[in-house]
Amino acid sequence: MKASRYLKLFAIQLRTSALVAVQYRYDFIVDGIISLFWTFTALAPLLVVFNQRAEIVGWSRGEALLVVGWFTLLQGVLEGAINPSLITVVEHIRKGTLDFVLLKPADAQFLVSTSKFLPWRVTNVIAALAIFVFSFREMGRAPSVAALATAALLFVTSVLILYSLWIITVSLAFYVVKIDNLTYLFTSLFDAARWPASVFPAALKIVFTYVLPLALMTTYPAQAMLGKLTPQGALLPLAGAAVFSAVARWVWTRSIRKYTSASS
Template sequence: MSVASHTRVVSHLLKTSVLSQMQYRFDFILELVMACFWLIWNIAPLWVVYEVRPDIAAFSFEEATLVMSAFLILKALLEGLIAPNLMQIVEHIRKGTLDFVLMKPVDSQLLVSTSKFLPSKFVYLVAGLSMLAWSLSRLLVPPSASQLAGAALLLGSGAVLLYSVWLLVICSAFWFVRVDNLSHLFSSFFDAARWPIGIFRGWVKVVLTFVLPIALMTSYPAKAALGTLDLEGGAISLSFAAFAFWGSRRVWHVALRHYGSASS
């Protein structure tokens, strides 16, 4: 299948899922309100920190707000697109309806990754982008075009990394079936991504960079925008994301061979 027809399939899937969400108007508005509420919840600790200590040596205010904006953008992606889709896989496996996905003449990973989309989480994306613009405009030395490009690239690779790690977690459902708790555990670790990685020390820092790579998702793009990331760090981040994507796709195919179709 060509790229054009893949795009057509994906845009159709997204459109139907938006329409089906909008059907429940009251729920939709309530979800929007809740998303705004959670947004305040997410930003509140940052506000408290700067309330009690206006200048912090461990990280600069600019770095903290840039990391927070990257966190919000990735959170929008995670809660609006990645998690709702990948959690459906668990349900598909349990009920045996993954059959219907596998029968369709489209790449199965693409189908399971794009069939559900929660528009109310857009609030996070808007907030993250506005916070990003605000923090960039406050920088004393405006970032150069190459710094901005690097930050955008690393944020993109952070998104790929987030998706790949989630896919890996979900693939374990082919063996264990019940993995909603595991994804809950991962979400609670992702909460640490709202702070610059500099607050962690020792082995925790290493684990959060290379094992549960949340530092690569939010702190590295922020550093790139500030021009404090060396080329080596950028290269590590990009190759890590590429490797994770390739690896998770391989695992998906291995896992599919383990799928026993519960309905038959």
């Protein structure tokens, strides 16, 4: 299937989710307000720490806020686009109804990854942009065009890494149907991404860079916006996105062979 047809399918799925959200306007507004509330309460630990000191391991408050902004942005992507669709896959596997997806003339991974969106999670995007603006105002400067371009590229790599990790996690449902605790563990670990990677001990820093690459998703983009990321440093998120995407695809194609439908 051509790329244009996949883009059309994606647009249809997104439009369907938007129409559903519009039908429940009150829920949309309430969920959006709650999302903003939790976003700004997440700032509390950082503000408490910086109330006691001017900087943490080389990060000023304004710089650390950029990391929180990236965490907020990616949390919106996770909870608004990735998680709703892929959790539906687990339900299909439990019920043995994934056949409805597998029999369609399109890539199954694409279909399950775009089956459901939560449009009200756009509030995370708004909150993240507000945090970025506040951060640079506090630092008394603005990011360069080159820094913004690099950060935009790293946003793509961050989404790819986050999506790949979630695909790998959800694929385990083909082997162990009940993975609720595992998905909860993943989202709990993701909370660590709100802190600059350098605040963690050396061993954890390695884990959060190469094994569960939280640093590549938030710390590196923040460094890019600050103009502190070297060209060599920018290659690591690019390589990470390529590797994790390939691994996720391999895990998905192998795992789906284990699927047993309700009629089998």
